[in-house]
Amino acid sequence: MRVLILAGTAHGYITAHIADPWTTMNDGGLRVRETGDYFRNLTVPGLEAIVITDQGLPDGLAADKESVHTLLEHLSQTREDTPVIILTRDPGQREAWSSLARQYPQLNVHEYHTPRLPVSLLIQALAQLTGRHRNKGRGSSSQNHDIRSAQAGGNEPGEQKGRKRSFLDRFRSKGKDAEAVQSTDPLSRELANISRGMSRIVAVTGHRGSGLTSTAVNLAAEAARRGLNTILVDMDAEYRGLNLYFSGFDEQARKDEHLGSSLIRMLAKPQEYRNNAFPVQENLWITTLSYGFQDQRAIQQFYTSGKLAGLLSALRNNFNLVVLDLPLDAMRQMESALIHMDTFALCVPNNLYSVLSTLRNIELVFTKDSAAYLNAKTKVVVTRYNHSSRFHGDLFTPEKVAELLGSGLSDSFRFEPALAGYVPASPDFDQQIESDIPIVNSGPEFERAFGTILLRLMEGSG
Template sequence: MRLINHKGGRMGILLVSGNMYEIISAYELPKVNFYNTSTLMLEDTAAYLDTVPRAYEAVVIMDDALSSRHDQNVSRLSELLQKLTPIRGESPVPVVLLTRDLQWKKECSGLTAQYPNLHLELHPYARPTVSLIQELLRRYSRRQPPSPSSWFRQTTGKAEAPRPSATETQQDAQAASSKKPSFLDRLRSKPKAESKRTATDSMDKAFERVSRGMSRVVAMTGHRGSGVTSSLVNVASEASKRGLSVMMIDLDIDYRTTNLYFNRFHEQTQRDEAMNASLIRTLARPQDHMITACHLKDELWLTSLGYSFQDRLLFGQYVNAGKLISLLSVLRSRFNLILIDMPMNVLGSFQEALIHIDTVGLCASNNIYSVITTLRNMEAALDKESIAYLNAKSKLLVTRYNDRSRFQNELFTPETVSKVMTSGLLDTFMYEVKVAGYVPYTEQFDAQIESDLPIVFSSRDHEQAYGNILLRLMEGTK
């Protein structure tokens, strides 16, 4: 790990955040510099400090840098604090622990008596939000004394956000009036800050031929782990970037993974109980979808459920094929593209709605396990008539494409995946399935779920891949 000497002699924040470092260091954070230039775990931090000058402004530790054993983490934090004990005449270096684990309240109450430079910042989120990280890093990078409150207060037993001061409120209002917020603006990487990513020029003509008066309903399905949600999110983002109006419907009420891809929605569900039940309310009153769904950016919308919504009675009453059919009939008059997240086991509960879906994006990887699992899930979830409908409406999306994968000593190409899938392994799924495209697998692909930035915005290869897939899914629309 090499040392950064930042402008103006400022050495920056020592960020101990594990794999989250790559994501956070890509944020646009004015007036915040990072001391380290690669990932750092808590267990390695004390040894690392022996190799570098004490020129950092603060040490910020996050959950991703901790091990699974709490006792080890406490011991390593104590070792780090002891190493950072100021020598006579030195200013103490703030050590900030940003965590959602309430166990640390008890541990830190004892440690802070001995080490007053330790500051605990608790938050109530599944992962810390962009704005939360931003505010904390700015605060400690200026060596300001920490606020006595944290993002998680024990008042009435519920998580409560701190009340901003009058000055902060005025500054926030000025910032909001000068720039319309969006989940992309919050997370655009530094190297690309000056040039906004636009649609690929070579595909512009093809998209110009797509009528803005059309409407298409596309369901994304496949076995668990086949890339159903990532495909939906990136196709939706590409369509929105191309100027199409898009509504995403997340019917995967068991996993609700769209919360992880769109932090804006997740944050709203934390604050607003009505948004927490967005999917239920949208299915119950389709005509109010502009109020009940979450507006993410431009013409990109999402209706899903927050993680804390657990009313099973309402699931049975509203999350069904009849309600979905009614919703689709309303949405067709408003959106160019309606994308539905429905893994194969979920699709089984909505078989009556298949006739109202124009195209099915069937997700599978180019390995025999994924092909067999897709067919077995299909046979278990659907009746024969529904499988025939699915066969007729499907276009294959080969996700996590491995260009070295082989089948019978030949490259396992997307076309081969389609041929094997319809070769008679399932006698009700034997008609040719066209290939919509394939998504190359890279390390970046897994990071997108933590970055709040779909990979279609950060990788030219994936922008091209999802652009081609979008065109194939919309074929026949003029």
């Protein structure tokens, strides 16, 4: 089923959440006023829906209403059954769209009141169309063209359209007979060979500001895309950075106190993880604390090494990959749980300040024995890799970062760690927070980078 997205600059954000049975017709951002030229050049038939967002209507109410009217008139003459969905947070457009909806029955307008378009609203609107397509010829009820408001509930962001699923269905058991990911390039073939019966617990760590949360998010996203059942656990109870990357969680947590305390509930009752984790998409779950959760007594009671060890044991039995967002200074409270972690992805940008800050953090946080364990299980991820950075006149390569960490600068970290890979620096790095689209999905360079890192981390420590 093919959908035309008229979302202007929000095209990437919208298309990232389009899933089966829907596919996007246009590759780039389009505005409603540009549809005339688009339809004149359209060579592929099969348009079954149009989605319009506020970014596709940038010209002011009068001009935008005229553009939508022109589009609807064109559809009524050529594709009269094609539904048009407008998703808007502009209450001033309510009457304009209502009058058009009375004239054109295929127009549906959904209104929301959050700063960003809720993913759940988009999914709900498309799911309704999916059901309508399936009910054609079955005496389906007439459409409701009233303007709707986005409320709590509805379909979750990870729910497939057109198919009602049980909540428990999301936790697919991991078995060795699971369907392999289709392999084309060598990296894909290597990743596809990873047993779906394998479990790894990877703690992504580093000093604050080293890019560890972005690394954790993108590793989890890449693992899920490769077919690995993955959960991302935000153990940074102070900064709670996952809220920035997953607005769907933040939106729901404002309305659901139960969800806002997800991490504490997971730590308190690991066996009930199915009820407390948040589904982002197929194969990907997260647990964190919302910004609004302020119960310090609960944090002190459950944010402990013993509780984390219990949670990791439960998750290991049900996921291929458990990714922890765990800054070095937060490990002070979790030191005795380190033995439950298979690999540490140590995030270090390729500059001397970051290398020294990392080693200093290790000295301050760990006992000698714990530091030695960390050292033995560490693989370095060079984040925000600057190709022109130099050290003592030579290029500051990823290999040089790993070498320098184990060169004797610290008595607590004495052996050169293995290298997992590097993440290229990019001016678009922060846009993943604005768009909810991990940077691993922005192009082949980042896909290769995080795919390589994922493979080396899943292989375990050297």
